[in-house]
Amino acid sequence: MNLTLKIWRQKDAKSKGKIVSYPISGISGHMSFLEMMDVLNEQLINEGQEPVAFDHDCREGICGSCSLHINGEAHGPDRGVTTCQLHMRMFKDGDTIFIEPFRAKAFPVIKDLIVDRTSFDRIQHAGGFISVNTSGNTQDANSIPIPKADADKAFDAATCIGCGACVASCKNASAMLYVSAKVAQFSLLPQGKVEAKDRVLNMVEQMDKEGFGNCTNTGACEVECPKGISLENIARMNNEYLKASITREA
Ligand code: SF4
Numbered sequence: 339m340n341l342t343l344k345i346w347r348q349k350d351a352k353s354k355g356k357i358v359s360y361p362i363s364g365i366s367g368h369m370s371f372l373e374m375m376d377v378l379n380e381q382l383i384n385e386g387q388e389p390v391a392f393d394h395d396c397r398e399g400i401c402g403s404c405s406l407h408i409n410g411e412a413h414g415p416d417r418g419v420t421t422c423q424l425h426m427r428m429f430k431d432g433d434t435i436f437i438e439p440f441r442a443k444a445f446p447v448i449k450d451l452i453v454d455r456t457s458f459d460r461i462q463h464a465g466g467f468i469s470v471n472t473s474g475n476t477q478d479a480n481s482i483p484i485p486k487a488d489a490d491k492a493f494d495a496a497t498c499i500g501c502g503a504c505v506a507s508c509k510n511a512s513a514m515l516y517v518s519a520k521v522a523q524f525s526l527l528p529q530g531k532v533e534a535k536d537r538v539l540n541m542v543e544q545m546d547k548e549g550f551g552n553c554t555n556t557g558a559c560e561v562e563c564p565k566g567i568s569l570e571n572i573a574r575m576n577n578e579y580l581k582a583s584i585t586r587e588a
Pocket residue numbers: 497498499500501502503504505515516519559562563564565566567
């Protein structure tokens with residue numbers, strides 16, 4: 339395939355960015371999107387130009403490092419996949435592809451296509467954990483009975499990889515899908531119920547501090563989420579938040 343790439347280039351957080359056009363040829367449909375970016379960067383390096391900076395790590399859809407807004411969609415046109423799992427067969431010869439960083443006030447651009455998503459880490463640090471003794475006294479998992487439906491929902495929530503596509507897809511740049519998944523993965527299980535109230539209050543407070551917008555139920559996050567995290571988690575978090583706020587004020 340021969341393609342035209344229109345890529346957001348930005349020297350650093352303080353510089354103004356712009357879209358730059360790059361022709362690329364010899365792209366196979368079997369390549370992943372990031373392999374195609376590797377081909378471009380090799381070409382740029384051979385020409386003595388600065389390669390395009392983009393985030394990646396595992397390249398198998400589990401770490402949440404890769405991002406990219408591709409033709410206006412977080413992680414591109416396919417469903418249930420991250421950018422590293424997106425195949426070039428989703429495009430056709432002669433296509434023009436727009437590649438931009440995830441856009442949100444709480445995800446400032448660091449360079450080119452790399453954004454700072456440490457706001458997610460700070461939300462996680464505010465309550466996304468359980469305080470348990472792990473010094474050899476841990477109980478055997480099977481000795482704590484958990485309803486299968488709760489275990490399944492907690493597991494589904496725990497598949498969130500923290501990529502930020504939900505924020506990038508939301509017109510309000512809301513992080514509610516991410517935060518609700520991180521809350522649900524603990525609060526549905528007995529071990530997580532102990533700190534459930536403080537967790538939801540602290541994580542939501544940190545989310546607001548970071549400058550994420552609120553949820554207006556457009557559902558774009560669920561559509562673009564590579565892990566199929568359900569909006570149901572947002573409803574559950576709102577419920578938990580309300581109950582925790584009332585109890586705190588009493
Ligand atoms: S909820 Fe989905 S889109 Fe949002 S951070 Fe988690 S995996 Fe990514």
